[in-house]
Amino acid sequence: MTKPTAASCLHQPLAERLRPRALGEVVGQQHLLGAGMPLRLAFESGRPHSCILWGPPGVGKTTIARLMAGAFDAQFISISAVLGGVKDIREAVERAEAARDGLMRQRTIVFVDEVHRFNKSQQDAFLPHVESGLFTFIGATTENPSFEVNSALLSRAAVYVLQPLSVQDLRRIVVLAQAADALPAVEDAAIERLTAYADGDARRLLNTLETLSMAATQQQREQISDAWLLEVLGERMRRYDKGGEQFYDTISALHKSVRGSDPDAALYWLVRMLDGGADPRYMARRLVRMAAEDVGLADPRALRLALDASEVYERLGSPEGELALAECVLYLAVAPKSNAVYTAYNAARAWVAKDGTRPVPLHLRNAPTRLMKTLDYGRGYRYAHDEEGGFAAGENYLPQGMPAPGFYQPVERGLEIKIAQKMRALQARNASAGGADDGGADDGGGDS
Numbered sequence: 089m090t091k092p093t094a095a096s097c098l099h100q101p102l103a104e105r106l107r108p109r110a111l112g113e114v115v116g117q118q119h120l121l122g123a124g125m126p127l128r129l130a131f132e133s134g135r136p137h138s139c140i141l142w143g144p145p146g147v148g149k150t151t152i153a154r155l156m157a158g159a160f161d162a163q164f165i166s167i168s169a170v171l172g173g174v175k176d177i178r179e180a181v182e183r184a185e186a187a188r189d190g191l192m193r194q195r196t197i198v199f200v201d202e203v204h205r206f207n208k209s210q211q212d213a214f215l216p217h218v219e220s221g222l223f224t225f226i227g228a229t230t231e232n233p234s235f236e237v238n239s240a241l242l243s244r245a246a247v248y249v250l251q252p253l254s255v256q257d258l259r260r261i262v263v264l265a266q267a268a269d270a271l272p273a274v275e276d277a278a279i280e281r282l283t284a285y286a287d288g289d290a291r292r293l294l295n296t297l298e299t300l301s302m303a304a305t306q307q308q309r310e311q312i313s314d315a316w317l318l319e320v321l322g323e324r325m326r327r328y329d330k331g332g333e334q335f336y337d338t339i340s341a342l343h344k345s346v347r348g349s350d351p352d353a354a355l356y357w358l359v360r361m362l363d364g365g366a367d368p369r370y371m372a373r374r375l376v377r378m379a380a381e382d383v384g385l386a387d388p389r390a391l392r393l394a395l396d397a398s399e400v401y402e403r404l405g406s407p408e409g410e411l412a413l414a415e416c417v418l419y420l421a422v423a424p425k426s427n428a429v430y431t432a433y434n435a436a437r438a439w440v441a442k443d444g445t446r447p448v449p450l451h452l453r454n455a456p457t458r459l460m461k462t463l464d465y466g467r468g469y470r471y472a473h474d475e476e477g478g479f480a481a482g483e484n485y486l487p488q489g490m491p492a493p494g495f496y497q498p499v500e501r502g503l504e505i506k507i508a509q510k511m512r513a514l515q516a517r518n519a520s521a522g523g524a525d526d527g528g529a530d531d532g533g534g535d536s
Contacts, residue, residue: 102270102298103291106261108151111159115264115290116257117148120248127152127248136160136197138218138225140233140242143250146289149228152250153199156226162195163187165223169205177213184223196223203227204236211238218244232402252288259283261290262297271301277314287367296321335366339374342417347382351421358417368410372398375416386426386502393419424502432496439493446487479514482521 108114111121111131120127130137136156141149150166157164165180184196198214200206218225218241225245229236233247253261262279265271274282286293300312303320342357361371376394383390397416401409455465470480486492498504498511 101295102265102301103294105270106264106268106294108155109158111155114148114151114155115260116253117152117250119251121152126246131156131159134160136162136195136224138245140203140227140229140237140245140247141250142229142231142233142247144230144252144288146286146291146293147250147252148290149250150199150201153197153226153228156224157197157199160195160197160224162197162224164197164199166199166201169200169202169210172200174210174213177210181217181222184217188222197226198223199226199228201228202230204229204231204233208238211241215240215244231405235403253286253290254288255283258286258288258290258293261293265294265297271297272304272310272312274312275314278312278317281314281317285365287365335364338364339366343374343378343382346378346417346420347425349421349425351418354417354421355414358414362410362413368401368406368413369398371413372401372416375413375420378420381430382425382427383420383423384426384429384504385507386424386428386499386504388503390420390423424504426499426501426504428496428498428504435493435495439495446490449484449488452485479517481514481517 111128114121117127119125122128130139141152143149153166154164156162163183165183167176167180180196180198184198187194187196200214203211214225217223225241227233227237227241227245233242259279262274262282266273282293282296285296300317300320303309304312309316338357338361342354342361345353345357358371362368372394375397376391379390379394394416397412400412403409404412450464451466451468453460453465455461460466470483472478472480472483475481498508500508
């Protein structure tokens with residue numbers, strides 16, 4: 089990042105003072121900006137194209153758009169979808185036409201921040217001008233563009249997904265701020281807490297650093313310690329300890345409350361985490377995990393509900409979308425519980441890790457060519473749909489000589505009661521047919 093002059097720094101916020109002036113100064117997003125990566129290639133091509141930058145706050149969406157304008161020597165017009173409207177779009181069109189038809193024949197980039205805030209008609213207003221090439225459209229959004237951006241506009245723009253900044257990226261920003269004489273020395277423990285609090289958001293980190301810098305100057309402090317950091321920023325820093333022991337203790341309490349079928353406790357811990365600043369998207373991912381691990385096939389609807397809650401949050405954001413997370417956590421808490429899928433998966437992984445690579449039995453192999461058929465690939469396979477009850481009793485689906493492992497053991501709760509009954513009935517038919525039992529082991533085989 090370029091170090092600005094003292095005069096230019098007088099009234100600029102720290103985030104603006106440290107905004108990258110060149111592509112190589114951008115911190116993070118190397119999956120897009122690194123050598124040979126999509127956005128880097130777009131910059132190097134010399135030909136701008138319309139795109140949508142999708143990512144959480146403070147990850148560089150506006151910075152990248154401004155750098156595009158500089159790289160392509162284009163007029164940069166910024167519109168806030170929160171404050172703007174059709175009038176702003178018309179003015180942007182007029183300015184783009186003036187730049188195109190003027191003596192310098194300058195390109196125009198129209199940047200729309202929070203583009204998902206524009207309604208359908210407002211978004212449609214860009215279409216003819218994007219198609220004609222009057223200007224290059226760049227939209228920035230924190231919401232999934234598949235849901236929030238018109239399909240017509242979406243089809244005319246490449247979508248680039250920006251990621252939250254890593255802890256290493258955030259540490260680098262602290263170093264850059266110190267190099268720009270924007271703050272005093274910072275204790276390692278304080279840096280760790282600051283980067284955790286920033287949660288991948290460079291703007292949040294820089295605004296916090298600016299607050300600390302002003303306080304340190306007033307108190308004539310030469311170092312920002314962790315204890316002083318907590319003293320200055322107060323309860324919000326104490327509560328939010330992402331990556332620390334308190335954070336993981338709280339998520340553990342939530343998970344165990346769901347597993348223990350206590351809806352009140354589960355809701356309490358969910359709200360505690362959201363109130364403490366935990367990313368709702370992270371919470372949604374954990375709920376999906378709980379549905380698969382602790383409810384499983386006792387109630388398969390739980391996994392679908394967890395995925396739906398995650399999607400609802402992506403559509404609505406905070407605070408509206410958090411209600412869907414609350415609905416999900418209550419459902420998971422009261423649903424019948426089974427970890428049979430979780431246990432079976434881990435058992436299968438452990439088996440495969442220690443077992444040799446057993447060949448696929450000939451009757452189960454695919455035979456797309458004549459040669460394979462002459463080698464008996466697929467010979468003797470029984471098509472289950474042609475058998476009585478859609479089940480080939482006595483057929484073996486495991487490798488030759490592999491005993492029935494019995495990975496999956498359904499519990500006597502919820503839907504798994506019926507699953508267990510069905511498995512027992514099928515095993516009885518296998519036994520009557522003289523074939524595999526208890527999961528389909530080869531009738532005459534043993535351990536290999």
